[in-house]
Amino acid sequence: MKCFVTGATGFIGQRLVETLIDKGYDVHVLVRNRNFQNQHQQIKVFQGDLFDVEVINNAIQGCDVVFHMAAYANLWSKDKTLAYRTNVEGTENVLKAALKNKIMKAVFTSSAGTLPPSENMELVDETFPPPKVYLTEYETTKRQAEQICMDYAKKGLNIVIVNPSRVFGPGLLNKSNSVTILIKKYVEGKWRIIPGNGSQVGNYVFIDDVISGHILALEKGSIGEKYILGGENISYAELFGLLAEISGKKYKMVHLPLSLMMLVGKLELFLAENFGKKPLITPPWVRRYHQNRLLSNKKAENQLGYQILPLKTGLEETINWIKKK
Numbered sequence: 001m002k003c004f005v006t007g008a009t010g011f012i013g014q015r016l017v018e019t020l021i022d023k024g025y026d027v028h029v030l031v032r033n034r035n036f037q038n039q040h041q042q043i044k045v046f047q048g049d050l051f052d053v054e055v056i057n058n059a060i061q062g063c064d065v066v067f068h069m070a071a072y073a074n075l076w077s078k079d080k081t082l083a084y085r086t087n088v089e090g091t092e093n094v095l096k097a098a099l100k101n102k103i104m105k106a107v108f109t110s111s112a113g114t115l116p117p118s119e120n121m122e123l124v125d126e127t128f129p130p131p132k133v134y135l136t137e138y139e140t141t142k143r144q145a146e147q148i149c150m151d152y153a154k155k156g157l158n159i160v161i162v163n164p165s166r167v168f169g170p171g172l173l174n175k176s177n178s179v180t181i182l183i184k185k186y187v188e189g190k191w192r193i194i195p196g197n198g199s200q201v202g203n204y205v206f207i208d209d210v211i212s213g214h215i216l217a218l219e220k221g222s223i224g225e226k227y228i229l230g231g232e233n234i235s236y237a238e239l240f241g242l243l244a245e246i247s248g249k250k251y252k253m254v255h256l257p258l259s260l261m262m263l264v265g266k267l268e269l270f271l272a273e274n275f276g277k278k279p280l281i282t283p284p285w286v287r288r289y290h291q292n293r294l295l296s297n298k299k300a301e302n303q304l305g306y307q308i309l310p311l312k313t314g315l316e317e318t319i320n321w322i323k324k325k
């Protein structure tokens with residue numbers, strides 16, 4: 001069986017391609033990097049991006065299934081249209097080619113960020129309506145891309161949507177693996193900040209579980225359905241407590257109030273807008289990470305057979321990998 005994969009050079013994408021190869025798939029990948037090192041005979045590389053319709057059509061020909069993972073997830077861009085063009089128009093380019101080439105099944109990687117926050121500390125699942133307003137361009141455009149997936153499902157494309165939460169684990173250390181970067185900084189004594197009072201809850205999932213969830217969605221997911229690929233719900237304070245326990249390194253942490261974090265975000269945004277300096281954080285993302293986001297995995301568990309590694313075990317594997325690396 002042949003797969004077409006976008007986003008194959010990303011944190012999740014790299015691990016997915018490795019897993020597909022281990023399972024005996026031949027993989028066609030779309031990459032922008034001319035220097036992409038292909039060390040597998042089972043991988044065929046197509047150089048281009050989500051705007052190259054002809055390249056996408058060539059890459060998808062002969063494939064049975066599609067994993068569309070490529071996305072624009074940066075905090076800020078000088079080009080204000082880039083997130084929309086990449087995440088929305090780029091997604092439609094892939095789905096149009098998939099429908100044209102009669103692909104057997106497609107899996108679209110969205111984000112748990114398209115789901116609403118837990119206003120009353122309730123567990124949010126796939127039945128919850130989207131929020132009236134999204135805080136970031138990333139969430140907004142990912143939701144728009146989900147709607148395009150639903151449109152193509154009505155046109156006959158067998159497509160499934162997966163919504164990973166905050167992914168962490170061994171692998172490429174980039175913006176998609178920001179939780180692992182934070183863990184690494186903590187272990188090295190370079191991170192001493194807890195957002196707010198530390199009580200805000202987020203959902204954290206180990207990379208292997210997300211990869212397994214993608215494969216299960218391909219094998220068992222129903223057309224037009226969404227599946228949350230989450231892990232455990234835990235507060236910032238509890239997360240840093242676990243990191244201290246596992247790493248054996250307990251540091252004095254500083255609680256940074258929302259007002260101060262917003263001030264930092266506004267300064268970073270000012271420097272970005274006026275001097276082109278990439279921001280570490282922006283006000284919308286500050287507000288985003290001060291929301292409570294408790295997620296339920298029940299639908300994926302019941303319909304796909306999705307299972308998760310205990311958070312503590314995943315953190316232990318990640319910290320051991322960091323120390324060896």
